[in-house]
Amino acid sequence: MWEEVPATIQHAVELVRLIGEEYIWVDRLCIVQDDHETKQEQISQMAFIYGNAYFTVVATAAYNAEEGLKGIKNVSPSMYENVWPERANMDHYGLVAWSPWNERGWTLQELVFSSRSLFFHKNELTWECHCAIWHERMQLADINETNCLGTHNPNARGFRYSPWPDLQEFHQLATSYSRRQLSFSSDILPAFAGITTALAHSFPGGFLFGLPEVAFDVALLWRSSGPASRSSKIGEASVPSWSWMVCLDQKISVDLSPWASGFSYLAGSSSEQVSEEDGRRTYAPLHVAYQQEWNSRWNRKRPPAGVLDGLVTQPICSWYVKEETGDRLISNDLDVFKDSCRNNDSELPPGWERDGDLFYHSVDPHRRFKYPITLVTNEEEISIEKGSSFVIKARTERAFFYNIPEPYGQAVDRLEGEAVVNLCNSEQVWAGCLRVQTRTVLWRLLTKKIKCELVVISKGYIDSSADGWSRLDEHDALKSRELEKYEFYNVLFVEWKEGVAYRQGIGRVDKSGWEAESRDMIDLLLA
Incomplete structure (x- = not known):
C-alpha cells in the first residue's frame, strides 16, 4: 500500500519525521473525494489551512507527483556556496516564478497564503518566511529576535486581506490565476475557492463565479486578450459565459484592464500605502514579487495589456441571480455613497470620517479613500462562493x-x-x-x-x-x-x-x- 503512494508524498512524510513534527496535510489524501459537499467545504478552507500550517512543502521543479523531493537525505546531495544574499534572493524569485509549480492553477493559493515555505528546486532548497530567505548555497547570518520581527523585503510572507474590498488587489490575483493551467475544466472554480473564501471577509456579498458582487458592473467588463485556441459549444462550458473564468476553459488569457474603472475610490495604489498594525508593518502580498518575475517571462510571449486608467463605469441595470429560492438581487453597491458625500455638511455612513478632501474608516484608519465605500460590517454578512447558478x-x-x-x-x-x-x-x-x-x-x-x-x-x-x-x-x-x-x-x-x-x-x-x-x-x- 505504501509503495503505491507517490514519491513526492513519501518524501514529504519522511521530511516531517526528520524535523520532529507529527502531522502533515496532503490535499489528495486529506480532502474527502467521494462526498461532494464535504469536499467543497474543505477546498474553500484551503487559505486557512495554508495560513495556519507550520510551513508548506513546495516541489517547484516537479512536473508530477512521482518525481519526489530533491534535497533530502538519500535523494540528492546538498550544495554549499557562499553567495551574496541579494543575488541569491533574485535566483530564488526566478526559480519560483519560472517553475512548473508556478504554472499550475491549484498552487496560487499555496503561494499567496502560506506564511512559511520550504522550496525544493531542481538543485537546491530555499526557505522563505516573513523575515528571511535562506539558501543551501548561502552562509546563515546570526538569527535573533530582532531580525525575526523585521522583514526581508516589502512583499512580506503571509497574506493579510484588507478589512475593505480591495478590487485592485483582487485584479492582480485573478490575473495571476487566469495565466495558470488546470488539467480539468471542473477544477476552474474549486482551485480559486480558497482565495474567494478568504476575501469574502472584506467583499460584501462575496463572489459569483469569480466576480465580486459589490462591483458586479465593473467585473462584467473583462475581455479576452486574444482569440481562443478552442471554443466550447454554447451552453456546454464548465462556468458561465459571463465569468472571466471561462477564459481558462477556452485556454486564452483574460484581460482585466477595464476593471481599472472600479479603482476610483482608492486614494493611491493599494500597494503604496503602508500602515502600522499592532506594532507590525503590513505590506502588499508576497505574490506580487513572483508576479513581476512571471511577467518578465510572460511578456516575452505577448505584450502586456495596459490598464485603462481614466475609464469611468456607470451602472444602469439591476442584476439578479436565479437561485432555488427565487431571484436574488446582486448588491453591486460599492460606490453607493460616492455622490451623497460630496458636500462637506452631508452625513457620513457609520464609522467613516473626513480627512480634508479624503475619507477613512475605523477598520483601517491609515488608509485614505476618495469617498466612503460599502464594507462588510459583521461576520453574518460573509457570503462564501458557491457557484450554484449559471443564470443572471x-x-x-x-x-x-x-x-x-x-x-x-x-x-x-x-x-x-x-x-x-x-x-x-x-x-x-x-x-x-x-x-x-x-x-x-x-x-x-x-x-x-x-x-x-x-x-x-x-x-x-x-x-x-x-x-x-x-x-x-x-x-x-x-x-x-x-x-x-x-x-x-x-x-x-x-x-x-x-x-x-x-x-x-x-x-x-x-x-x-x-x-x-x-x-x-x-x-x-x-x-
Whole structure:
C-alpha cells in the first residue's frame, strides 16, 4: 500500500519525521473525494489551512507527483556556496516564478497564503518566511529576535486581506490565476475557492463565479486578450459565459484592464500605502514579487495589456441571480455613497470620517479613500462562493448593429492578433467595436457581414486626456473626432439557445450612435 503512494508524498512524510513534527496535510489524501459537499467545504478552507500550517512543502521543479523531493537525505546531495544574499534572493524569485509549480492553477493559493515555505528546486532548497530567505548555497547570518520581527523585503510572507474590498488587489490575483493551467475544466472554480473564501471577509456579498458582487458592473467588463485556441459549444462550458473564468476553459488569457474603472475610490495604489498594525508593518502580498518575475517571462510571449486608467463605469441595470429560492438581487453597491458625500455638511455612513478632501474608516484608519465605500460590517454578512447558478438576469436595452468585414488576407492575419471587430449601424456609419472570445466567432465576423445582437450592461466615459485613452480598441477610429470626452455604452454581443443568452463578446458603442438606433427593452437571461 505504501509503495503505491507517490514519491513526492513519501518524501514529504519522511521530511516531517526528520524535523520532529507529527502531522502533515496532503490535499489528495486529506480532502474527502467521494462526498461532494464535504469536499467543497474543505477546498474553500484551503487559505486557512495554508495560513495556519507550520510551513508548506513546495516541489517547484516537479512536473508530477512521482518525481519526489530533491534535497533530502538519500535523494540528492546538498550544495554549499557562499553567495551574496541579494543575488541569491533574485535566483530564488526566478526559480519560483519560472517553475512548473508556478504554472499550475491549484498552487496560487499555496503561494499567496502560506506564511512559511520550504522550496525544493531542481538543485537546491530555499526557505522563505516573513523575515528571511535562506539558501543551501548561502552562509546563515546570526538569527535573533530582532531580525525575526523585521522583514526581508516589502512583499512580506503571509497574506493579510484588507478589512475593505480591495478590487485592485483582487485584479492582480485573478490575473495571476487566469495565466495558470488546470488539467480539468471542473477544477476552474474549486482551485480559486480558497482565495474567494478568504476575501469574502472584506467583499460584501462575496463572489459569483469569480466576480465580486459589490462591483458586479465593473467585473462584467473583462475581455479576452486574444482569440481562443478552442471554443466550447454554447451552453456546454464548465462556468458561465459571463465569468472571466471561462477564459481558462477556452485556454486564452483574460484581460482585466477595464476593471481599472472600479479603482476610483482608492486614494493611491493599494500597494503604496503602508500602515502600522499592532506594532507590525503590513505590506502588499508576497505574490506580487513572483508576479513581476512571471511577467518578465510572460511578456516575452505577448505584450502586456495596459490598464485603462481614466475609464469611468456607470451602472444602469439591476442584476439578479436565479437561485432555488427565487431571484436574488446582486448588491453591486460599492460606490453607493460616492455622490451623497460630496458636500462637506452631508452625513457620513457609520464609522467613516473626513480627512480634508479624503475619507477613512475605523477598520483601517491609515488608509485614505476618495469617498466612503460599502464594507462588510459583521461576520453574518460573509457570503462564501458557491457557484450554484449559471443564470443572471436584468431588464435592459437591446439593439442590432453590423460588423465590418475585412479582406480575406487581412482576416487571416487577424486570427493571430487581438480579437477586435469594428461595428457600424444600418447606415454603414462606424459605431463602436467588439472583442470576441472564440476563433470560430472571430472568423465569422471578419469574413461575413452579420447582424449582431447587442445588449447594454452599463454606460461609461473617458476623457481624451486620460492615460487610458490611447489604449482603447477604438482609439484610431475616434482620433479624427477631436473629442474631449468619449461617452459610450458597454454592450455584450450575445447569441441565444433555448431562451437563454450566452456572451460571445464585449464592446463599446458610441452613446449618440446607440441612442440613434431602434432599441427595445428585454428581460435578459444570461448564462
